[in-house]
Each structure stands twice: as structure tokens, then as C-alpha cells.
Amino acid sequence: MIETSHIDFKSQFYPKVMALGRKYASSLGFMPEGGFEDHVRKQCVIVAHEGDSLCGYVMYREVPRHSRISIVHLCVDDAFRGQKVSKLLLDSLRQEYETSYSFNGISLNCRDDYEYATKIWQRYGFTPRNKIRSRSQEEHYLTFWWYSFNKPDLFSQIVADSTKIKALLDANIIMKLRDAGDVKFLPAEDPTCLLADWLVDETEFYYASEMFNEISRDTDKQRVKRTKGFLNSFQEASHNIEERKSVSISLSQIMTGITENDISDREQVATCIVSDIKYFLTFDEGILEHRDSIEQEYNVKIMTPQEFTITLDQILHEDSYSPRQISGAVSHTISKLSPGEVKTCAELFWYNRSQEKKKDFINAFYQILNENQCVVESIKKDDEYVALYATKRDGEVVSIPLLRLVESQNEITILMGLISQLINQAIESRATKIIIEEVSLREKHREVLYRFGFLNREGKLQKLILRGNVTKAQLSQYCMDNNVQIDVPDLNNDIRLFEFERFLFPLKISDLNIPCYVIPIKPKWAQELFDTKEAGSMLFGVDITRLWNVENVYYRSARTLTEVVPARILWYVSADKHYSRNKGIVATSYLEEVITGLPKDLFRKFKHYGIYKWEDIYKLCGADINKPIRAIRFGHTEVFNSIVPYNDLQKIMGKKNTFQSPVEVSEEVFNEIYKLKDVKRL
Numbered sequence: 001m002i003e004t005s006h007i008d009f010k011s012q013f014y015p016k017v018m019a020l021g022r023k024y025a026s027s028l029g030f031m032p033e034g035g036f037e038d039h040v041r042k043q044c045v046i047v048a049h050e051g052d053s054l055c056g057y058v059m060y061r062e063v064p065r066h067s068r069i070s071i072v073h074l075c076v077d078d079a080f081r082g083q084k085v086s087k088l089l090l091d092s093l094r095q096e097y098e099t100s101y102s103f104n105g106i107s108l109n110c111r112d113d114y115e116y117a118t119k120i121w122q123r124y125g126f127t128p129r130n131k132i133r134s135r136s137q138e139e140h141y142l143t144f145w146w147y148s149f150n151k152p153d154l155f156s157q158i159v160a161d162s163t164k165i166k167a168l169l170d171a172n173i174i175m176k177l178r179d180a181g182d183v184k185f186l187p188a189e190d191p192t193c194l195l196a197d198w199l200v201d202e203t204e205f206y207y208a209s210e211m212f213n214e215i216s217r218d219t220d221k222q223r224v225k226r227t228k229g230f231l232n233s234f235q236e237a238s239h240n241i242e243e244r245k246s247v248s249i250s251l252s253q254i255m256t257g258i259t260e261n262d263i264s265d266r267e268q269v270a271t272c273i274v275s276d277i278k279y280f281l282t283f284d285e286g287i288l289e290h291r292d293s294i295e296q297e298y299n300v301k302i303m304t305p306q307e308f309t310i311t312l313d314q315i316l317h318e319d320s321y322s323p324r325q326i327s328g329a330v331s332h333t334i335s336k337l338s339p340g341e342v343k344t345c346a347e348l349f350w351y352n353r354s355q356e357k358k359k360d361f362i363n364a365f366y367q368i369l370n371e372n373q374c375v376v377e378s379i380k381k382d383d384e385y386v387a388l389y390a391t392k393r394d395g396e397v398v399s400i401p402l403l404r405l406v407e408s409q410n411e412i413t414i415l416m417g418l419i420s421q422l423i424n425q426a427i428e429s430r431a432t433k434i435i436i437e438e439v440s441l442r443e444k445h446r447e448v449l450y451r452f453g454f455l456n457r458e459g460k461l462q463k464l465i466l467r468g469n470v471t472k473a474q475l476s477q478y479c480m481d482n483n484v485q486i487d488v489p490d491l492n493n494d495i496r497l498f499e500f501e502r503f504l505f506p507l508k509i510s511d512l513n514i515p516c517y518v519i520p521i522k523p524k525w526a527q528e529l530f531d532t533k534e535a536g537s538m539l540f541g542v543d544i545t546r547l548w549n550v551e552n553v554y555y556r557s558a559r560t561l562t563e564v565v566p567a568r569i570l571w572y573v574s575a576d577k578h579y580s581r582n583k584g585i586v587a588t589s590y591l592e593e594v595i596t597g598l599p600k601d602l603f604r605k606f607k608h609y610g611i612y613k614w615e616d617i618y619k620l621c622g623a624d625i626n627k628p629i630r631a632i633r634f635g636h637t638e639v640f641n642s643i644v645p646y647n648d649l650q651k652i653m654g655k656k657n658t659f660q661s662p663v664e665v666s667e668e669v670f671n672e673i674y675k676l677k678d679v680k681r682l
Contacts, residue, residue, distance in 0.1 A: 002050045002085065004092040006043050013047045014040060016054040020075055027114070028073050029196035032306040033187050039072070042313075046092050048076075048085045055080040058089040062103070063202075065316050067447060069097055071108035072198045074120075086120050098149045099489055099496055101503040102451075106147040109197045111140050121145045132200060142197050164204040165315055168237055168272040169194075170282035171214045171264070173305060174207060178230045189283055191305040202312060206237040208271035210264055217260075237275040244270045247298070254293045257286065273298045276409060279315070281305050292604070296614075314605070322608040323417070323552075326410050329381040334369070342366070345378075349388050349404035351440050361440075368402050376402065379414060387414050391422070396432040398422070403438040405445070415445055419452050420550045424532075426465050427506055428641065436461040453503045455485065466507040469671055472497065475509065498566055502590060506638050508674060515567040516670040517591070518649075519632070520659045521554065523579035526571060528611050529554060530637045531586055551592065551635035553606040555620055558596045558630040560661040567591040569634055570673060572659045573643075584643040585673055593633040602631045640677035648676060 007013050018036045021028060039045050039059050048055040056076035063070050071093075076085045090106075097103050110117050112131065126145040133141055169177075176183070176191045185192070194205065211231065218224050248270040255266050265287055272280040280302045282288065291302035308315070342365070350361045368374050368390050379387040390402035400422070405411045426434050436449065437460060446461065454461040470478045472491045479488055484504070489496035494513045501509045521529075529552045569591050575583040595602060599621045603614055621627045650656055652672045657663055 002048050002055055002080075002083065002088060004046055004048050004088055007040060007045050007047050008043070009037075009040060011047075012052065013049060013054050013057075017045060017047060017057045017059075020054060020057065020077060021059075021073060024075050028075060029198065030190065030192040031073075031196070032190070032193040032309050034306065034310050035193070038310050046089055046096075048080075048088050050080075053079075055083070056085045056089060058093055060093060060106075061198075061313055063107075063313070063316065064102055064451070066107075067102065067104045067450065069093065069103055069106045070198065070201070071106060072196075074108075074117075087124065090124050094147070094149075099487075099493075101486070101496075101499045103149070105149050107201070108145050109142040109201055110145060111197065112143045113140060118143070142200055144201060165202055165279065165312070166204050166206060166277045167279035167281050167308060168206045168208060168268070168275070168277045169234065170268055170280065170284055170287070171207075171211055172283055173281055174211065174230070174234070175227070176283075178227055188306070191281075191283070193309045194281070194305050196309070199309070199312070202316065205234045206275070206277055207231060207234050208237055208268040210267040210271060213267075214264060237271050237277055239271055239275040243274040247273050250297075251294070254290050254297070255286065262286070269294065269300070269302075273300050278409075279303060279308060281308055292600075295604070322410065322413050323610045326381055326386075326413055326417075327610050329379055329386065329414070331377055331379045334376045334378055345385065345388060348385050348406055351404070351442070356440050365402070374401065379418070381410075386411070387418060389418065393429075393431070396430070398426050398429075398431045398434045399437050400434065401437040403436060403441065403445070412444070412448060415448050416452075416550045419449065423452065423463065423465070423505070424639070426463075427467070427638065432465050434463040434465065453505060457485070464504070466504050469508045469510040469674065471511050472509060495566070502636060505636050508671075510671045511667060514667070515564055516570065516665050516667065517561070517563055517567060518570045518572050518585070518657075518659060518663045518665055519554070519556075519563075520572045520574055520661065523573050523576045523582050525554065526573045526581070526586060527579070530571075530589070531573075531581060531639055533581060533586075533639055533641070551609075551633065552611060552637075553609050554632045554634065555602070555612060555617060556630050556632065556662075557620070558628045561664065562596070563591060563594045563632065563662065565591055565594060568670060569632075570665070570670065572649075574659070581643050584645040585640065585649065586643050587637050587639045588670075588674065588677075589634040589637040591632065592635050593631075595631045595633075596628050597631070599625050599627070599629055602629060606631055606633070638677075642677060642679050644673050644676045644679075649673065 007017065017040075021031060021036060025031070036045075036059070039061075042062075044061060045057055045059045047057045054077065057073065058071060058075075059073040061070045061072060074086060074089060093106065097106075106126075108121070108126075110121065112118065124147070126147045128143045129146045130144040131141050132144070173191045173194070176185065176189070177195065180192050180195070215224055215227050218227070244267070248266045251266045251270055255262065255269070257263075257265075265284060269280055269287065276299075278299065278301060280287075280300055281304065282302065283304060287302060288304070295301060303311075342362070345365065346358060346362045350356065350358045352358070369376055371392070373394070374390045374392045376388070376390045378385055385406065386408065387405045388402060389400060389404070392399040392401060405415055422434060434454075436454065441449075441461070449461050449463075452463065454463045464482060464484060466478075466482060466484070475491070475497075476488050478484075479486075489500050491497070497509055497512055498514050501507060501512070567590075569589045570585050571587045571589065573579070573582050573584060573586050595605070597605075599617045603612070603617045606612075617629070618625070621629050652669055653665065
């Protein structure tokens with residue numbers, strides 16, 4: 001009998017999966033060293049097996065950015081063809097996620113000339129949605145296949161692919177890709193992972209105009225012709241030439257070579273920087289050895305193709321949420337605008353690609369400005385408007401009649417921060433509902449709102465602010481009483497219930513079998529990372545990255561307790577007389593990820609959050625850069641109105657604890673502490 005199961009590194013099927021994947025690599029696409037390991041580590045490989053024999057496997061990625069599961073490989077051994085192994089694997093994958101509140105379907109890319117695979121997707125219920133050319137030298141086309149979980153109450157449609165990750169390829173990468181069919185590469189120098197079909201839907205590759213100088217130096221006319229033809233697979237990076245020259249001169253202070261190749265390297269990196277393309281892919285050791293210095297100075301990340309491919313999920317997340325890039329943004333209330341400012345706002349925030357007329361937007365804007373109950377606010381970055389929104393309070397309901405953002409690389413980060421702030425303000429002010437009344441929401445903005453728990457109700461997106469603790473047994477009735485029109489998960493599935501709780505934030509399910517850790521933190525870092533109440537009157541003078549605590553990373557030593565995910569965190573602020581909120585619990589968060597590694601590696605991985613500087617990490621590791629530290633990524637932080645003091649903690653826990661390092665506590669202890677978050681003390 002054929003069975004299916006997830007595998008880990010201890011599974012006997014782990015090496016067999018890699019061997020099977022290598023066996024059929026010509027049709028599956030090249031997977032770099034570490035690719036299989038990364039998917040297994042993320043629990044994203046399901047195998048079908050009969051006894052000790054591997055029948056096949058499905059390898060996939062969770063893509064929360066697009067609310068979907070993306071299949072990377074579906075592979076069945078020839079010996080088991082015709083035994084419905086593909087269906088068993090797809091069934092297991094579907095059953096794993098179809099009740100999830102984070103994903104609305106399964107996607108994949110498949111060459112349209114793979115007739116056998118096409119029949120599998122059609123039979124299973126996938127439908128073709130789009131067709132694009134593959135990146136292979138031969139003219140092949142990929143079909144984007146979609147299997148919907150059919151969640152009309154949560155999601156209106158699959159998010160349009162308008163946010164691909166952009167990367168500029170160094171000349172050496174392009175030359176190697178051009179010759180991929182004729183040359184055998186060493187694993188560390190093989191760029192063909194960039195040609196994998198599953199990457200097409202997520203990435204867009206560019207080349208610098210400097211490529212034409214590289215081509216002109218080639219004396220082989222036939223090869224020149226091939227190179228020019230191959231360039232059609234990519235796009236030329238558009239940029240300001242004078243800016244590129246200036247950046248290239250600055251780069252010469254870091255990349256100091258004077259040969260023709262050195263100059264060409266600087267020109268290509270400079271092109272990437274001034275084109276606002278965030279990723280530069282290269283095998284050039286001369287560039288890679290200087291990447292830390294370049295990245296510290298410019299908004300660019302330099303990687304090998306293997307690093308890019310293996311860490312794509314992290315890159316996707318970073319690209320959609322990077323607070324470091326909006327450092328210095330400020331929010332202010334608009335009391336009265338001059339005619340010139342109104343005109344400026346109309347030009348910036350009128351969505352001219354929609355059916356909306358500019359005159360209608362200006363009239364609606366004036367009406368909102370003149371309505372006494374409305375508070376209109378803007379967000380500026382470098383003195384330029386980036387967002388405009390309005391809020392209105394009617395009893396326990398907060399309405400948002402205006403929500404507009406300027407299209408930019410950072411608009412999703414800004415929107416996520418803004419929505420998080422509005423939800424936290426609604427929680428603090430005891431509101432029960434947030435209603436988005438903006439009539440011209442972009443689809444990518446809707447997707448962000450869905451992830452924050454907004455639902456379609458009566459033609460508008462609404463977020464219910466559900467408070468308190470409920471048990472599993474009470475959950476269905478609680479949802480009915482509060483008109484929560486989505487199905488409650490299986491009460492025996494704590495992982496799905498945990499997702500459900502997150503979706504209904506700040507509601508807590510009191511008897512979940514989920515770990516909880518009390519993690520100590522210094523007041524300085526609590527204020528920097530999430531505790532806006534400690535900031536107090538400084539609220540709108542503080543860098544916006546410190547206010548919008550959608551997600552962040554906290555670094556600590558790696559000496560004790562290895563936290564597991566998913567989990568809850570209770571933040572214990574240590575004693576410090578210079579801070580009013582100290583020596584007690586000040587907030588709770590969800591634990592998203594725990595990584596132990598070398599200081600430089602972790603800092604490079606998470607520096608897009610923008611709070612920590614290298615000096616902070618260097619101090620934490622005691623100036624020993626070979627000493628491992630731990631990065632704790634957390635999100636959905638609820639800051640307590642009242643600190644739960646140390647003495648109360650000792651009574652609840654029943655024993656003394658100095659909280660010098662993280663402590664795991666029971667769900668009962670978490671519930672008792674959480675109940676005290678609003679208790680006022682003298």
C-alpha cells in the first residue's frame with residue numbers, strides 16, 4: 001500500500017528524494033546544492049512510499065506574499081507510474097493547506113509541450129491561467145496552472161502578478177547561461193538554477209547596458225550573434241547614465257581595480273544601484289569579497305545565483321516588507337491644505353488606471369477634508385507624499401473613507417505598517433470594527449488587508465476587533481455571536497486553530513497546545529522594537545520603523561533554550577530606572593522564526609528591518625564574530641496598556657525566576673498574565 005508523509009533530515013527517504021530529483025533533473029529543472037536541504041528543513045517535501053521504496057515526491061514552497069502554495073517539483077519514479085502516485089501526493093498537499101487561513105490555492109508553472117504532465121494537472125482540477133515564454137535558449141512556453149481552494153468569503157481572486165523580484169545578472173552569469181547546453185559546470189559555478197521554470201512566476205532578470213561593451217570586445221562573430229540573441233531572454237535595466245557614472249566613481253573607493261574588467265564590474269554594479277534593482281547576481285570573486293561594504297553604502301544585495309535561488313522565499317518576504325527603506329518617514333495630520341497642495345495630492349493619489357475620474361476624486365477629497373468627524377493624515381518620505389488616508393470614528397466603529405498610496409518599491413511596507421498601526425489604535429480605543437470605505441483599492445492592497453484579517457462584508461472590507469480569551473469549545477458560539485462568517489477549523493488541529501487565532505487578532509484561544517516563552521529584553525530594545533507606550537509623547541517624532549511593529553527581529557545569545565515555532569512570546573522588560581515600563585511583561589507577540597548562526601550572516605539576513613546596527617551585533621557577540629548568536633523573528637505584537645509587574649509574575653508562576661534567559665511557560669500561565677494586560681495600577 002502506498003502511503004504519503006512529510007520527511008525530515010532523519011528520514012530514510014531524504015537521500016532517495018535527492019537522487020530521484022537528480023535522475024529527472026532534465027525535465028524538473030536544475031536545483032542548486034542546498035535546495036533540497038532547504039525545502040526539507042521547511043517541512044515542504046511530501047513523499048509517497050511503499051514500504052522502504054520511494055514512489056515519488058512533491059516539493060513546494062509556501063508563498064504568503066501571494067497567498068498560495070507553489071509546486072517546485074512533482075516527481076514519480078518510472079517503476080510506479082500508473083499507480084496514481086501523483087494524485088496521492090497532490091491530495092496530501094491539498095489536504096495540508098485547504099483549511100488554512102493563509103493560502104487560497106496551489107500554483108505551478110509547466111512547459112506546454114509536457115503533454116503527460118498537462119493531463120495530470122487537468123485531471124486533478126488545475127486550470128490554465130496564463131502562458132509565458134520560458135528562459136531556456138530553445139523557444140518553449142510555460143503555462144501557469146492554478147488550483148483554487150474556493151474561499152470567496154476571504155479572497156476575491158488570486159493576486160495579480162505585479163510584484164516580481166528584480167535581479168540584474170552580471171555579464172559572467174549571462175555568458176555561462178548562454179553556454180549552458182554545451183558546457184558542464186562545477187556545482188558552485190553553475191548558474192542554470194536561474195532557468196528553473198518555477199522561478200519565472202516570481203522573478204524578472206535584467207542586464208546592464210555595459211553588456212554591449214563586453215560583447216564588442218568578443219572577436220568571435222558567431223558567439224557575438226548568439227550572445228545578442230540570448231539577451232532577448234532578459235530586459236535591459238533602464239537608468240540615468242549620469243547617476244550611474246557618479247555611483248561608479250564612488251564604487252572605485254571600494255572596488256579599487258583599474259583593469260578593463262574592474263571598470264566593467266563597477267559599471268554593472270552601479271547600473272543595478274541606480275536602476276533601483278535590489279539584487280545583483282554574480283560569481284565574480286572580486287565583487288563578492290566587497291559586498292558587505294557595498295551593501296552598507298547602497299540599497300543593493302549581491303549574491304550568487306545559488307544564494308538567490310535558495311533564499312528566494314526570504315527575498316520575497318524582504319522585498320514586500322523592508323522597514324529599513326522607509327526609515328525617516330513621518331506621519332502628520334492635515335488640518336488645511338493650500339490649493340497647490342490639494343492639486344499635488346490629486347495628481348499623486350488619483351488612480352488614473354482605474355475607472356475613477358480625477359474630478360470625482362478631487363471632489364471626494366474635499367468632502368472628506370471638510371467633514372468634521374474625519375481626520376486626514378499623510379505620510380511623507382524625504383518630504384515627498386507617499387500615503388494619504390482618513391479615519392472616522394462613529395461609536396465603536398472606525399471607518400477609513402480614504403486610503404491611497406503612491407506606487408513605489410516600498411508601498412507594501414508602508415501599507416502593512418499603516419494597517420498595523422490602525423488596528424493597534426482600534427484595540428487601544430476599544431473599537432469593535434474597522435471598515436475600509438475606500439472605493440478604489442488596488443488588488444495588491446486588498447491582499448495585504450486580507451492577511452490582516454479583513455473580510456468581504458456587504459461590499460466592503462471589514463476587520464472585527466475580537467478581544468479576550470475563549471476556549472476551543474466556546475469558539476464556534478463566539479464566532480456566531482460576533483458574526484464571524486468563516487468556518488472554525490477542526491478543534492483537534494492546534495496548528496490550524498493557531499492560524500485562525502492570528503487571523504482574528506487580537507483574540508486568543510486559551511487552551512491551544514502551543515509553546516509560550518517569556519523572553520527577557522532590555523527596555524531600550526523594547527522601545528526600539530515595539531513598545532510605543534514607552535515612547536509616550538514622542539510618538540510622532542519617532543522613526544516610523546519603530547512604530548509599525550508588523551514584524552521585527554530580536555537578537556540574543558545562543559547559550560540556552562532553543563525556541564520552537566509556532567509559539568507565543570511574552571516580553572519581559574528587565575529593570576532599568578531610566579524607563580517607566582521595566583521589570584515586568586509589556587507585550588505579547590507571535591514567534592515566526594528562530595535561527596542560530598554567525599553574527600555577520602544573521603545581520604546580513606535581517607538588516608532590512610533597520611533597527612539594529614552592526615555595532616549592536618558586534619557588542620552582543622562580545623566582539624567574537626565566530627561566536628553563534630540567535631535571531632528571533634516575531635510579529636503581530638500586542639502592547640499591553642499596563643505592565644504586568646515582576647511580583648505578580650512570581651505569584652502566577654508559583655516560583656521565583658530572574659528571567660536572565662528565556663523561560664517556557666504553560667498555556668495556563670500565559671492566560672493568567674494576559675488577563676492582567678489592562679489592569680490599572682497606582
